[in-house]
Amino acid sequence: MDPGQFLRASRVIIVAGKGGVGKTTVAAALARMAAREGLSALLVQVEQASALAALFRRPQLSYVESTLAPAAGTEAEVRGRTITPDDALLEYLEDHGLRRISRRLVSTGAMDVVATAAPGIKDILILGKIKALERSSGADVVIVDAPAAGHAITFLLSVRGLLDAVRVGPINAQAREVLDMLSDPARCSVVLVTLPEETPVNELVETAFTLEDQVGVGLGPVVVNSVYPPLSGLDTPPETAAEAVGEVLTPAEVEALAGAARFRRRRQDLQRAQIARLAERLPLPQLHLPSVFAANLGPAEVDLLADTLRAEVTGLPDVVPSSPGPR
């Protein structure tokens, strides 16, 4: 599949997955992949603390857009911003002619009372803002780093819940519009991220079906992160490998090399089994990203992942099924 076509399939891409699977890194890599295709990207951070800015070696993001990676040559720009419920509520109230009361509403904690009266209201304000960005943002692609853990589902499911709780008024209208966006694959798709491990795979499958059944979102390919890249020669005993190049190893070196090879082979076998299990249980195309053996991730690693992502997307068939199909 052409990477540009993949990135243009929907304006909004929501990257979701449980904590620790590398969701933020994948969101950053997607943005850089877009930039390198000449498509400008806006990265949206929904959680307070996130490593997103650090991946670009930039200061923490704020509610006002800033540049994460400038345009250079044929590369487009990557920008970033946060969306917090309090800021989104303020903006919402101001847009609805309630500017005078809005600051007090947030500062007195009345926002919490409102959120109590209608749970999901915070999520809907964030999603509502994302929907507004879909229309108004100058960026070609809006990439959302969704909240971690089980919250990603609650976050997207909250729309349905809110429609039940709030049956009239502007919030109801807002929820309907958000649902329209979420359930239209031409406008919004969800990229789920997982690790090639047992529990993350189980949870990913569960999340995929819940999102499909209950929200009706279009699911993009699944990103399997931290896959050991293939490395030939790990089956050769260290002594034999050394002999072949005329080297002699100390017993300690032999032990360390053999131990490391054994560890990696075992982990690779386990990863392969989990990747196969994921393919069996969830008929969505998979994009594999390699483990990055660096102490701290930065722009160089993000670009490396963006390149891999591009290659993986290019390897996809042209038509991406939009439904995970029968269970």
Added chain:
Amino acid sequence: MKPIDDLDSLVGHARVLVCCGSGGVGKTTTGAALALEAARRGRRAVVVTIDPAKRLADTLGIGSLTNTPSRIAGEWPGELWALMLDTKSTFDDLVLAHAADDDQARRILGNRFYRNISGALSGTQEYMAGEKLYELHEGGDFDLVVVDTPPTRNALDFIGASRRLTNFLDHRLYRMLMSPTRAYLRAVNLAAQAFVRTVSKVVGGEVLDDALAFFRAFEGMEEGFRERAARVEALLADEGTAFILVAAPRVDAVSEASFFTTKLEESKISVAALIVNRMHPRLGTGRAEADRERAQRFAGTDLGSLYANLADLRTVADGEKAHLTELAANVAPAPVVRVPFLDHDVHDLDSLARISEHLFRS
């Protein structure tokens, strides 16, 4: 409880163990392993999970769990029980216990605003976890209650959760809304009127009416709730309660763990032990840089691959060690227990027992 205790004396003597940490670090499995160990030492232990992902049931190798403790059969002198917190039924039970009569209980349980807050409100889950913990502890059926906290950054809301509800009850707006009839609107100040109008405008008058009906129905029960909340809070601060921080050695998980440590300190709670799961092995004493050079020198040969792999693994292991040094200093003198990468995720008692081996006998 003093942080100098080791893990052994914690499972042997603590009355409550709270496992906290970010998502995906193995809190549920660790909690189950601690409860299992207590049962093996002859104690009556119950493990409570807040995670709706059924992970505890999977870990214990059983089909499902409910809001009341199920006994896990096994060959040990003590008892092992488990339950999965059902926020809504726990809240319902609390309402039933505090309501003056059936009519009051019925009015509250049937209220739509109540159904919203009891099922979905963030913070309610943490509040009910504290409540369940208290109930199990007070019931006298268990020597040790182990609980894992929700997998969110605000998991430590758990500590102040019960106070937050009582604060809510003390809130000016709440008192205003509690005025018996809509006539209050004429009496209260303009700002309050504007607030009520705004809320109606945003969420619709229906939601507001539900809320008002709830607050009216709730009248008279605040005192009971407040008292109970104070007792839950006292239990969490009790010296028989210990907080165990669970982490993974990844850089993001470690910074989350540091965040938790700070949050606990703010509540005057110290970490009793730090358990780090999924540690990579550190092979030999050689340096990763030297391995990398050799990998380059022998690039394209099997020896080159073997060195490249060793360099990767040593880089990861050294990075993990570096990430943990600061965290270990933060929680000192609490002991740090490291659990290696395991080949399989835990989904039966045998594999759970292997985690216990790593925690207690290695």
